[in-house]
Amino acid sequence: MRKKRAGMGEAPYKKDNETFTYDGKKVTAYPAEKLFDMIKEDFGEDVEGEVKTFTAGVKKKKEYKEIWLKVKRERFHELVEWMSKIQVPHLAVASGRDAGEEIELIYHFSLFYGIRDSEVSLCVKVSLPKEDPVIDTITDILPGALITEREKQEMLGVKVKNIPDPRRVFTSDELPEGYYPWRNDNDPEVEKELVRDLSKEGL
Amino acid sequence: MLDIPYEVEILLRSTVGAIAVALFALIFGLILVGIDRKVHARMQSRIGPPIRQPFRDVKKLLYKQTIIPENAVQSIYNNAPILAFAAAMAVMVYLPLGPFSPMLSEGGDLILVLYLLIIPSLAMVVGGFASGSPYATVGAQREMVLMISYELPLASVIIAIAWKAASGGLDFAAFTFSGIMSYPIWDHVGAVGAVGAILLLGTILITLPGEMSKIPFDAPEAETEICGGLLAEYSGRNLAMFMLADAVKTVALGTLVIALFFPWGLTPTLESVLDVDINKYIGWGIDFLFYMLKLILLVVVAVSFPRTAFSRIKVDQITDVYWKRVGAMALVGVFLLMLDLQVL
Amino acid sequence: MAEKTFTVPIGPIHPALKEIESFILTVDGERVVNVELDLGYSHRGLEYIVTHRCNPIQAIYIAERICGICSTSHPYAYVQSMEHAAGITPPERAEIIRAIIGELERIHSHILWAGVAAHEIGFDTLLHWTWKIRENVLDVLEAITGNRINYAMFTIGGVRRDIDEKGIRQIRSSLQFYREVFDTFVATFIEDTTVKMRTRDVGILTREEAEKQVAVGPTARGSGVPKDVRYDKPYSAYADLDIYPIVPDEFTHEETKGDVYDRIVVRIFEVLQSVHILEDLCDLLESTPGPITYQQNLVVVLNQLKRAVGEGIGRHEAPRGEVFHYSMLNKREQPVVWKVRAPTYNNYASWIPMMKGTQIADIPIVIASIDPCLSCADRMTVVDERTGKSRVMTLQEMREMGWRKTKEIKRRVA
Numbered sequence: 020m021r022k023k024r025a026g027m028g029e030a031p032y033k034k035d036n037e038t039f040t041y042d043g044k045k046v047t048a049y050p051a052e053k054l055f056d057m058i059k060e061d062f063g064e065d066v067e068g069e070v071k072t073f074t075a076g077v078k079k080k081k082e083y084k085e086i087w088l089k090v091k092r093e094r095f096h097e098l099v100e101w102m103s104k105i106q107v108p109h110l111a112v113a114s115g116r117d118a119g120e121e122i123e124l125i126y127h128f129s130l131f132y133g134i135r136d137s138e139v140s141l142c143v144k145v146s147l148p149k150e151d152p153v154i155d156t157i158t159d160i161l162p163g164a165l166i167t168e169r170e171k172q173e174m175l176g177v178k179v180k181n182i183p184d185p186r187r188v189f190t191s192d193e194l195p196e197g198y199y200p201w202r203n204d205n206d207p208e209v210e211k212e213l214v215r216d217l218s219k220e221g222l
Numbered sequence: 223m224l225d226i227p228y229e230v231e232i233l234l235r236s237t238v239g240a241i242a243v244a245l246f247a248l249i250f251g252l253i254l255v256g257i258d259r260k261v262h263a264r265m266q267s268r269i270g271p272p273i274r275q276p277f278r279d280v281k282k283l284l285y286k287q288t289i290i291p292e293n294a295v296q297s298i299y300n301n302a303p304i305l306a307f308a309a310a311m312a313v314m315v316y317l318p319l320g321p322f323s324p325m326l327s328e329g330g331d332l333i334l335v336l337y338l339l340i341i342p343s344l345a346m347v348v349g350g351f352a353s354g355s356p357y358a359t360v361g362a363q364r365e366m367v368l369m370i371s372y373e374l375p376l377a378s379v380i381i382a383i384a385w386k387a388a389s390g391g392l393d394f395a396a397f398t399f400s401g402i403m404s405y406p407i408w409d410h411v412g413a414v415g416a417v418g419a420i421l422l423l424g425t426i427l428i429t430l431p432g433e434m435s436k437i438p439f440d441a442p443e444a445e446t447e448i449c450g451g452l453l454a455e456y457s458g459r460n461l462a463m464f465m466l467a468d469a470v471k472t473v474a475l476g477t478l479v480i481a482l483f484f485p486w487g488l489t490p491t492l493e494s495v496l497d498v499d500i501n502k503y504i505g506w507g508i509d510f511l512f513y514m515l516k517l518i519l520l521v522v523v524a525v526s527f528p529r530t531a532f533s534r535i536k537v538d539q540i541t542d543v544y545w546k547r548v549g550a551m552a553l554v555g556v557f558l559l560m561l562d563l564q565v566l
Numbered sequence: 567m568a569e570k571t572f573t574v575p576i577g578p579i580h581p582a583l584k585e586i587e588s589f590i591l592t593v594d595g596e597r598v599v600n601v602e603l604d605l606g607y608s609h610r611g612l613e614y615i616v617t618h619r620c621n622p623i624q625a626i627y628i629a630e631r632i633c634g635i636c637s638t639s640h641p642y643a644y645v646q647s648m649e650h651a652a653g654i655t656p657p658e659r660a661e662i663i664r665a666i667i668g669e670l671e672r673i674h675s676h677i678l679w680a681g682v683a684a685h686e687i688g689f690d691t692l693l694h695w696t697w698k699i700r701e702n703v704l705d706v707l708e709a710i711t712g713n714r715i716n717y718a719m720f721t722i723g724g725v726r727r728d729i730d731e732k733g734i735r736q737i738r739s740s741l742q743f744y745r746e747v748f749d750t751f752v753a754t755f756i757e758d759t760t761v762k763m764r765t766r767d768v769g770i771l772t773r774e775e776a777e778k779q780v781a782v783g784p785t786a787r788g789s790g791v792p793k794d795v796r797y798d799k800p801y802s803a804y805a806d807l808d809i810y811p812i813v814p815d816e817f818t819h820e821e822t823k824g825d826v827y828d829r830i831v832v833r834i835f836e837v838l839q840s841v842h843i844l845e846d847l848c849d850l851l852e853s854t855p856g857p858i859t860y861q862q863n864l865v866v867v868l869n870q871l872k873r874a875v876g877e878g879i880g881r882h883e884a885p886r887g888e889v890f891h892y893s894m895l896n897k898r899e900q901p902v903v904w905k906v907r908a909p910t911y912n913n914y915a916s917w918i919p920m921m922k923g924t925q926i927a928d929i930p931i932v933i934a935s936i937d938p939c940l941s942c943a944d945r946m947t948v949v950d951e952r953t954g955k956s957r958v959m960t961l962q963e964m965r966e967m968g969w970r971k972t973k974e975i976k977r978r979v980a
Contacts, residue, residue, distance in 0.1 A: 026812050026839025027846075073650070076805030077658045077854055083799050085879065107777040109793070111881070111890040111912070114905030127879060127890060127907075129798075133791065135810070138798035140879060142892075163780035163915040166605075189606035200614055214614075266694040356574045360596070360926060437688050438760060446581050446686045446930045448574075533760040534688025536927040537596065 046106045048137035051084035054130070058088070061101060065091045085140040092145045096155040099128075102141070103160050106130055110157075113167045115175050117202045121146045122175055124154065149204075153178045174201045239325045240315060247314045250514065251469030252276040254476070254521050261526040276469065280462050288458030293354035302349030303456070303463030309341030310470035317477045318399045320513025321487055321506045332384055332397045335478060336377060339433070342467050343369050346442075346452045349464075353455035361451020364537045365435070365442035371544035372432035372439075378552040379422045379429075383407055383482050386415075386559055403485040411562050418558025423483050425552040430524040432544065433475055434468065438532040439540050472525075476517040479524075488512040571599055576929060578607050583933065584682060589921075596925045601918050616904045622648055622871045622893075623864060625901065626720060629891075632906060634715050635678065638671045639884030640906065641720035643891040646801070648722050650878025651895045652871050658803075659856040660724035665803040666737070666847050667711070667719050668882065669840045673744065674703045675885035676833045676840075679937045680755060683830065686930040687764045692754060699747050706740045709733065722867055724859025734848050741841050741848075748838055756817075756831055765826040769920040769932035772824050779915040783887020784836065785936045787813050788829030790822035795883040807846050812836050826928075826935040833937075836885075872899060884909055886937045910938045 049057070051070050058066055068088035074080050090098055102108040111127040128141040147154060156179045157164050168179045169188045176199040179185075190200070198209050256273035263270020290296060316331045316338070318324045324331070343365060350362030384397050387405045407419050432439040443451045456464060487509035489500055500508070535543070576589040588604035612632060616625045629644040630637050642664060649656065656664075677700040684692035704714045710733045711717035719725050729737075755761060771781065776789035786793045794811035796804040812835050814828035815821065822828055861867050877894040887909030894903040913936040920932050 024839075024842040025817075025835050026809060027842045028808050028810070075661075075800045075802060077661060077803050077850060079806045081800035081805040083801070109777075109782075110780045111888065112892075112905060112907035114892040114903060114907075116894065116903040125892065127892065132793045132798045133811075135797055136800050136805075138795075140799070140881075142879065161780060162778050163912065166911065166914055187606075189609045191606070200611070266691045267698060268694055356572060359572070360574060360593075363596075437690075440688065441927065444688065444927065446688065447927050449581055530691045532689070533684065533692075533758075533764055534927075535760060535763055536925060538925070539763060 046131065046134070048131040048134045049139075051086055051139045054139055055086050058086075058098070058101070062090070062094060062098065065094045066098070081136060083136070083138075085142065087142045087144070089144045089146070092147060092154055095126075095143070095145050096157060098143065099126075099157045099160050102128060102130060106132075108141075108161070110161050110164050110167070113164070113171055115171055115177070115201065117175070117204065118146070121148055122152050122177060122202075123147075124171065124175075124177065126157075147177060152176060153180055155179075156181045156183075158183055173199070175199055176202060236325065243314050243319065243325065244311055246319070247311065247470045247473045248466060250517070251466070251471075251473045252280065254472050254517065255469050257518055258521055258526045258529075261522050262529055265526070265530045276465070280465055283458060283462035283465065286458040288460055289455075291354055291455045294455065295352040295354070298348055298352035299455075300460065302345045302352065303460045303467065306342040306345035306349075306467040307463045307470070309338055309345065310467045310474060313338045313474040314470065314477075316399065317474060318403055318481055318485075319477065319510070321489075321509035323403075324399050331399060332380060332402065335399075335474075336380055339471070339474065339478075340369065340373070342471050343433075345467075346464065349456070349460075350452035355455045357448040357450070357454040358452055360448050361442045361444075361454065364444075365452055367537050368432060368435070368439060368442055368540055371541045372429045372548075375425045375544055375548045375552045376429045376433070378549075378556060379426045380482065382422060382552075382556040382559055386410070386563075389563060399481055403481055406485050407483065411559070415559050415562025418555045418562060419483075421551050421555030421558065425548055425555060426479055426482070427524045428548050428551075429544070430475055430479070430520075431528050432540070434472060434525060436525050437529045438535045440534055441537040441540060444534055472521065473517065476520045479520060480513065480516050484516055574926060576933075578604075585938070587938070589929070589933075591921075591926065591929065593926055596927065598921055598924050598926065598929065601921045603914065603917065605914065613904050613906060617900055617902065619900065621868060621899050622722060622895070622901055623868055625904065626722070627718070629906070630716055630718065630720075633908065635675050636671065636884045636886065636889065636908075637716045638667050638719065639882050639889045640891070640908075642668055642882040642884075643880035643889040644893070644904075644906075645720050645722050646880030646882065647878045647891040647893040648871070648880070648895075648901075650880065651876040651893050652722075652874035652878075653876065654723045654860060654867075654870070656724045657857050657860055659728075659851070659854050660858045662803040662847055662851045662854060663725045663727075663729055663858065664720065666729065666844065666851065667707075667717060667725075669844050669847065670703055670707055670710075670737070672840045672885045673837055674700050674707070675937075676837050677703070679833060679885070679934070680751075680830075683931060683934050684755070684761075686934045687761065689761065692761075695754070696751075699744075699751075702740050702743050706736050709736050721859060721864075722871065723861055724857070726859075728858050729851060734851060737844060737848055741844055744837065744841050748841075751834060751837070755834055761830075762827060764928075765830060765931060765935075767823065767825050768928045769826045769924060769935055770824050771916050771920050773822070775919050776824065776916065779919070780912050781887075781916045781936075782909045782912045783884070783937075784829055784832045785887060785909075785913045785916055787811055788822075788832045788935075789824035790815070790828075795881050795888050799881065801881070803847060803850060804843075806850060807843060809839070809843065812839055826931055829935045871895060873897060877903075886910060887913065910936065913938070 055068070055070050066088050068086060071085045071087060073083055075083060099108065108128045108130055109132055111129065113124055113126045115122060115124040124145045124147065126143045126145070128143060130139050130141060131137045145154060154177060156168060158168065165184060166188055168182055169184065169186065171177045172179055172182070172185065173187045173190050195209060198205055198213065253273060255276040256271070259275065260270045260273055290299060313335055315325045316335050347362045347365050350358040350365065384402065386407060387402055408416065411419055431437070435443050443453060448454065453461060453464060489505040489509050492508065493500055571592050571594045574591045574593055576583070576591060578586045578588045586607040588607065590602040590604070591598050592600040612628055616628055620628060626641050626644060629640040632640045677696050681693040681696040681700070684690070684696065707717060708714050710729055711719050711727060719727060771785070771789045773790045776786045776791050781789070781791070782793065790813050792811040792813055794809070795801070796809045797811050812832050813822060814831040817831050817835055818828070874895045875897055877892070880891040882889050889909060890907035892903065892905040893901050896902045916936060917933070921929060924932060
């Protein structure tokens with residue numbers, strides 16, 4: 020009835036939905052459970068985590084999976100290298116929070132993009148003690164991670180080792196040293212000076 | 223008739239005439255800019271500004287404060303607009319305005335006009351460099367490249383036409399406007415020559431947007447790239463002067479094209495069609511109105527249409543277009559004109 | 567050679583930039599030798615506001631105001647992340663309506679972008695024409711949601727308004743309109759000689775570079791990376807449709823170069839793709855009756871969210887690429903963590919390889935080619951006070967300033 024519709028149906032450039040060709044290398048999508056087992060096998064006790072399953076769709080129900088991992092910071096860089104051997108991992112962003120004694124960074128990767136319905140999100144958590152919040156840079160593997168690493172430095176006070184460009188990104192240079200907006204343990208005096216809520220001041 | 227001594231008559235002609243020409247060029251130039259903006263807007267399905275908008279713009283600019291940047295070379299920066307305006311005005315005195323022959327006419331004024339037309343652009347370049355802004359510097363560099371680019375095809379057209387007139391028996395008068403006007407190119411060419419003349423007309427029409435720095439050849443002023451380029455630092459009176467120079471230059475360029483390619487008046491045709499004798503003064507009026515109509519049509523075709531239909535091209539592409547494509551077009555035109563002479 | 571180069575600042579305020587940011591270009595004549603990026607001019611601290619002052623429902627409206635153009639994409643990802651964190655499943659009809667709004671937004675966003683791109687290369691006629699045809703979809707959105715942008719359709723666990731028969735009819739007539747004008751759109755944009763002259767071989771981002779610089783959306787697809795969240799991962803009603811990412815070689819029939827032209831092709835054909843998706847979604851909506859939220863009473867939802875412990879990610883393919891939200895709830899009035907990742911945030915890095923070696927004249931179109939949405943990517947304003955100190959300025963504070971200014975103007979007028 021309708022002639023071929025752009026952007027809908029079978030992709031014209033790839034017959035095989037299971038694989039993704041990159042630089043002559045074929046990438047085969049593993050199910051999330053298998054990927055998780057592979058990581059477990061190679062990293063053993065240094066990683067722990069789970070696979071979460073969700074369902075989507077209206078008439079056709081489909082499942083999709085996320086892997087949530089916790090990795091020791093010494094092996095984090097190695098894990099990213101490990102992933103990049105399968106496919107250049109996509110880094111969505113690194114988020115983070117102040118978890119009391121520690122700073123927890125969460126790197127949101129995804130693998131197997133470019134293959135229908137088989138992308139696996141990997142959320143990799145790394146805990147850094149507050150007295151020594153140092154983590155290795157991954158810009159040597161993914162140059163595009165620079166901005167998010169710089170943001171983590173200025174917002175959470177993390178130190179990224181070997182970062183090519185340590186300057187601030189979003190905050191002003193006039194923001195005092197040692198004040199990190201996303202931390203909960205800022206000096207209340209400094210915070211009071213910097214943050215105002217005028218609706219509470221009755222203006 | 224009043225008995226006026228010859229010297230007084232010359233004096234009167236040059237003062238009153240110069241003032242009249244200046245006023246006409248200023249007012250009609252701004253009207254042309256207004257018409258161009260209106261037509262451009264209507265073609266983009268906008269309402270557009272009223273035709274008197276350029277007058278308001280100039281008036282407002284004259285009111286406004288003139289800011290001189292800190293690291294500008296003041297003397298050059300302030301004098302460049304005056305130079306541009308004066309040069310554009312000077313061109314007008316050498317040009318025939320419809321039925322009126324040029325106020326000043328010497329042998330070779332065609333070449334003089336060609337050079338005088340460069341001066342407003344040169345003044346803008348000098349002013350741009352003097353304003354000490356990186357945008358203006360980039361703009362000035364681009365304007366120089368643009369001038370080098372369009373000068374070749376423009377000069378080849380003018381010289382080809384003058385050469386044709388000269389070989390047609392005009393000799394030295396060929397490089398004067400009165401000479402060219404009395405020798406319309408279309409009346410003296412065969413079929414091959416006509417094709418050549420059409421190519422030359424096309425060439426000069428394509429150089430017009432370049433001369434006026436209009437899209438697609440507005441790289442020196444490119445608003446989204448270098449914030450207005452040459453004019454980035456200009457404001458107030460200085461900017462108003464540049465605007466007026468631009469308006470006058472529009473009239474001058476249009477008049478040049480009309481003198482070269484469409485010199486006819488309407489009166490002889492009307493006289494033969496209606497079979498009446500038209501009073502000399504009424505005839506002047508009719509021809510002058512016809513000349514203004516030709517100018518408006520020319521500006522719409524050569525400026526408003528391309529401005530609507532094309533995007534801005536880069537400065538290296540401008541050189542490419544003018545030297546390779548338009549230059550080739552002009553050369554082919556000249557060649558065909560020469561061939562035509564042989565055939566005849 | 568060093569003296570031959572000089573610097574040209576582009577921004578923070580510049581006609582080529584629709585939002586404030588700053589580039590310092592080092593140029594040699596017309597050629598760009600080096601680029602410095604300076605960001606953060608429109609950082610508004612929204613994450614700070616939400617994690618300190620707002621409950622999860624209020625945060626939807628802040629998410630909506632992250633960006634004017636992708637004002638559905640951010641709530642889309644945000645509600646997904648919250649639903650995952652709290653274990654809420656929205657009803658089916660709501661999922662379809664969400665996708666419909668998302669696709670309508672994509673149409674208007676891409677057409678808006680096409681106009682901006684045309685303006686950057688000095689083609690104002692196209693700017694006016696594209697923005698004229700964009701009005702059609704805005705009218706439909708206004709009819710369905712009550713607003714041209716900032717639709718306020720999303721809520722946690724569903725949507726706030728249903729689309730009735732009349733709404734579907736309006737969407738369908740709008741789709742018909744876009745089908746009709748699409749050929750003209752292609753002819754005036756993709757097939758136009760001057761557009762091609764200005765954009766071919768300009769701002770090249772190779773496929774490898776795009777993957778390494780973690781580019782997303784049309785920026786990545788323009789370089790030939792078939793990456794589209796709607797295809798990679800089934801979510802919402804998109805799981806029912808067979809969508810595949812648009813890459814340029816299908817339409818240009820040339821090798822993918824990853825230049826500005828390829829990105830234009832991707833965006834323009836995505837308009838057509840959205841039209842097709844919407845046709846299917848309209849059919850789907852008609853055959854799927856049911857509620858539009860899992861819980862009508864907001865107080866119940868809010869209480870559930872306050873008690874919830876968990877974390878979730880939400881991803882949506884916005885017009886500019888993948889929007890990513892991460893939220894964490896921990897028995898608190900406010901979310902504990904809220905991280906917003908707008909597509910432009912990832913595409914920033916691609917600018918530098920694109921710009922090096924181009925001409926100054928190409929910079930505006932290269933900047934525009936990733937369709938930057940800076941207010942999405944920066945989210946905190948730090949303003950300089952007269953005292954020379956800087957501080958974080960809150961949204962409320964800005965609003966107060968706005969009110970004060972209005973009052974002042976009123977007083978002056980009276």
